[in-house]
Amino acid sequence: MYRRETGESIVDAMNKHRIQIAKKLLKAPSGKVLEVASAVGIDTPAYFTHVFTKYTGVSPKKYKANLYQGESLSRRQPVALGPPSFNT
Numbered sequence: 001m002y003r004r005e006t007g008e009s010i011v012d013a014m015n016k017h018r019i020q021i022a023k024k025l026l027k028a029p030s031g032k033v034l035e036v037a038s039a040v041g042i043d044t045p046a047y048f049t050h051v052f053t054k055y056t057g058v059s060p061k062k063y064k065a066n067l068y069q070g071e072s073l074s075r076r077q078p079v080a081l082g083p084p085s086f087n088t
Contacts, residue, residue, distance in 0.1 A: 018042065019055045026064045033060045 002010045018040040025036045037048035037060075052060045 015051050016055060019052055022048075022052060022060065023056070023063070026060060027067060031064070033064070036060065 002013070006013065022036050022040050025031045025039055026033070033048070034045050037043070037045050040048075042048040042051065049059055049061075052063070056063060058066070
């Protein structure tokens with residue numbers, strides 16, 4: 001039912017939300033990737049890296065490094081990370 005209303009799965013919506021939060025947490029100088037992964041509810045660092053890269057186009061480590069180097073944060077067009085829209 002969720003997919004019919006939004007065009008995406010509930011897992012995709014949850015992961016997009018997790019990545020939005022993770023990006024904010026990674027901005028903190030003390031925010032370590034392992035701690036951020038756990039904070040957003042992903043206990044496996046490899047899976048967190050996979051999901052983060054899927055939605056942003058870069059690994060969490062590279063994202064964090066780029067924040068402090070002023071480089072572009074994406075090699076490809078990232079997936080839009082907004083709240084789900086309900087088209088009725």
